[in-house]
Every structure is written in structure tokens, then in C-alpha cells.
Amino acid sequence: MEDPxxxxxxxxxxxxxxxxxxxxxxxxxxxxxxxxxxxSFRVSKVLLLSLVVTLIVFLGYTILLTVxxxxxxxxxxxxxxxxxxxxxxxxxxxxxxxxxxxxLMLLAKEGKPGSKPAKEKKKKPQIAKKPKLVISxxxxxxxxxxxxxxxxxxxxxxxxxxSTGTESSETNRLAESAVSNTVLVQEFEIQTVNHGTxxxxxxxxxxxxxxxxxITGYTFVVLEPAKGSKEPTRISPWSPLKDGRxxxxxxxxxxxxxxxxxxxxxxxxxxxxxxxxxATVYVYSPAGDLLATKVYDVAIVLRS
Numbered sequence: 001m002e003d004p005x006x007x008x009x010x011x012x013x014x015x016x017x018x019x020x021x022x023x024x025x026x027x028x029x030x031x032x033x034x035x036x037x038x039x040s041f042r043v044s045k046v047l048l049l050s051l052v053v054t055l056i057v058f059l060g061y062t063i064l065l066t067v068x069x070x071x072x073x074x075x076x077x078x079x080x081x082x083x084x085x086x087x088x089x090x091x092x093x094x095x096x097x098x099x100x101x102x103x104l105m106l107l108a109k110e111g112k113p114g115s116k117p118a119k120e121k122k123k124k125p126q127i128a129k130k131p132k133l134v135i136s137x138x139x140x141x142x143x144x145x146x147x148x149x150x151x152x153x154x155x156x157x158x159x160x161x162x163s164t165g166t167e168s169s170e171t172n173r174l175a176e177s178a179v180s181n182t183v184l185v186q187e188f189e190i191q192t193v194n195h196g197t198x199x200x201x202x203x204x205x206x207x208x209x210x211x212x213x214x215i216t217g218y219t220f221v222v223l224e225p226a227k228g229s230k231e232p233t234r235i236s237p238w239s240p241l242k243d244g245r246x247x248x249x250x251x252x253x254x255x256x257x258x259x260x261x262x263x264x265x266x267x268x269x270x271x272x273x274x275x276x277x278x279a280t281v282y283v284y285s286p287a288g289d290l291l292a293t294k295v296y297d298v299a300i301v302l303r304s
Contacts, residue, residue, distance in 0.1 A: 004127040032110045163191045181218075181255075185281050191303045192262060192273060199223070199267040201236075203281055206260040217285045218252025219263055223270075223298070226277040234276075236265045244280075273302060 027048070031039040151234065188203035207215050225232040237253055239246035246252065255261055269278075276298050283292040 058149070115298045143231065154188065181205070182215055183283050183292045184208050185283065185292050188279070188281060188294070188296050189301050189303050190273075190279060192270075193266070194213045194268075195272075197268070197270060199270045199273065200264070202262060202264045204260055205255060205257055205283070206264050209256045212258075214256060214258045215291075216254070217258040217283060217291060218249055218254055219284075220246045220252050220282040221265060221267070222246070222277050222280045222282065223267055224278045224280065225275055229275040233268070233273075234267050245280060249284045250286075252282075252284060273298060 024042045026042045042143040186204045225231040239248040239251045272283045280295045
């Protein structure tokens with residue numbers, strides 16, 4: 001076909017436009033580098049949407065776990081605080097109980113001299129008028145002898161008796177070892193810890209029962225000050241003391257042994273070990289009977 005100028009013109013056919021609706025199910029991403037390199041990849045819409053949904057679910061689950069953790073942590077802190085408060089209340093209650101028991105004991109001791117001795121004084125003269133005429137002579141002679149000996153040895157026997165009493169008590173305490181044939185205390189040693197402000201002790205309990213029965217009970221370690229030292233007597237675990245020995249046996253450190261066992265503990269607030277002389281181990285049965293006791297010299301058993 002020729003145009004008016006005589007040029008050949010091709011027949012123009014209408015170009016069909018494709019309908020792309022509903023066919024684009026993926027996106028193409030182009031990555032252009034610095035030197036003009038191009039990289040392309042396709043990601044389907046379904047995959048992209050699933051990744052977004054997964055990320056949202058993961059973030060929501062993480063936030064939920066964080067909230068629950070904070071809530072549980074707050075409850076744990078509250079329970080811990082209430083536990084410490086309850087422990088403090090128990091300790092204060094025990095101290096108040098001990099003070100009340102001491103007061104009752106003192107009141108009982110104060111009440112006894114006013115009631116019982118008065119009755120005894122009334123009863124004794126009534127019964128002892130006739131039959132104790134001969135007994136009084138016999139009782140006077142030893143009393144007179146005692147008075148005579150004390151008068152004759154006035155300045156010498158007094159201090160001698162006191163020194164022999166103290167020496168015998170100290171020798172008996174130092175000579176005490178296994179009271180029964182069931183338990184033996186061995187390998188006792190102490191060591192300073194916490195920059196020299198506490199003492200850590202360790203000893204071995206050995207079952208020497210002939211019938212090889214299991215032994216249970218409670219142990220105490222008493223640290224006695226040296227002469228002239230102002231330090232008080234220390235005990236672990238804590239218990240009231242009477243004549244240097246614990247009175248609340250069930251407050252001791254419980255043990256149960258078939259053959260042997262090492263017992264460990266700590267004595268706090270010890271500023272200077274040299275102010276203490278002896279360390280005594282007491283072993284009691286659950287019924288409160290003394291099974292064994294052994295005294296150690298602090299300077300000998302102290303380990304560096």
C-alpha cells in the first residue's frame with residue numbers, strides 16, 4: 001500500500017492489550033550493584049505474607065512471655081520478702097520466749113524461799129525435839145572438827161581448797177573424751193575466714209557402736225575465751241548455756257551416722273582468735289543424753 005507521497009506503508013494491525021488482572025501473583029526485586037550489576041529474584045505474595053504473619057506471631061509470643069516473666073518475678077520477690085519477714089518474726093519470737101522462760105525461772109526461784117523453807121522450819125523443831133538429842137551430838141562433832149580445821153589453817157586451807165576445786169574441774173574437762181562407747185570425735189580443726197572475722201570448724205564423728213546401729217543426735221561447738229579476755233563464750237549453733245554447756249539440745253546441728261560423718265559449721269563475729277583458749281565439742285542424743293565431749297586447744301587446732 002502506498003501513501004500519497006508514493007512510500008510503501010505496511011498495514012498496521014491493532015495490538016491486543018493483555019489483561020494482567022489476576023496473573024501477578026509474585027513480586028520481582030531488583031538489586032543494582034555499584035558497577036551496574038543487576039540481580040533479580042521473585043518472591044510470591046503468599047510466602048511474603050506468611051513471613052510477615054510468622055514475625056507478628058513471634059513478636060506477640062515474645063511479649064507475652066516477657067510480661068508473664070515480669071509478673072512471676074514480682075510474685076517471687078514478694079514471697080521472698082514475706083519469707084524473710086516471717087523468719088525475723090520467728091527469731092524475735094524465740095528470743096522473747098527465752099526471755100520469758102528466764103523470767104519465770106527467776107520468779108520461781110524467788111517464790112520458793114518465801115513458802116517452802118518456812119514450812120520446813122516449822123516442821124523440823126516439832127519432829128526433832130525428842131528423838132534428835134543423840135543425833136545432835138554426833139552431828140556436832142564433825143561440825144566442830146570442820147570449824148577447828150578451818151580455824152587452825154585459816155589462811156592456808158581456804159585458797160588451797162579453791163585451787164584444788166578449780167584444778168580438778170579443769171582437769172576433768174580436759175580429760176573428757178568419749179562418754180559412751182557409741183560415738184567418737186576426731187580430726188577437729190578450725191580456720192579463719194571472711195578476712196579473719198569468722199571461724200570455720202570441721203570434725204569427724206565416727207560410729208563405734210558394738211552393735212553397728214545407726215546413731216542420731218545433735219552437736220555443738222563451744223569456743224571458750226582465755227583468762228583475762230573480755231570476749232564472751234561463743235557457741236554454734238546458738239543455745240543458752242549453763243555451766244558452759246548448751247541447754248537447748250534440739251537447737252544443735254542434727255546428724256545421723258552409720259559409719260562416720262564430717263560435721264562443718266561457722267562461728268561469726270570473731271575478731272581475734274588469740275583471745276580464745278579452748279574449743280569444746282558436745283555430742284548429745286535426741287533424748288538429751290551426753291554421748292561425747294572433747295576439748296581442744298585453739299592454738300593447736302588452728303589452721304592457716
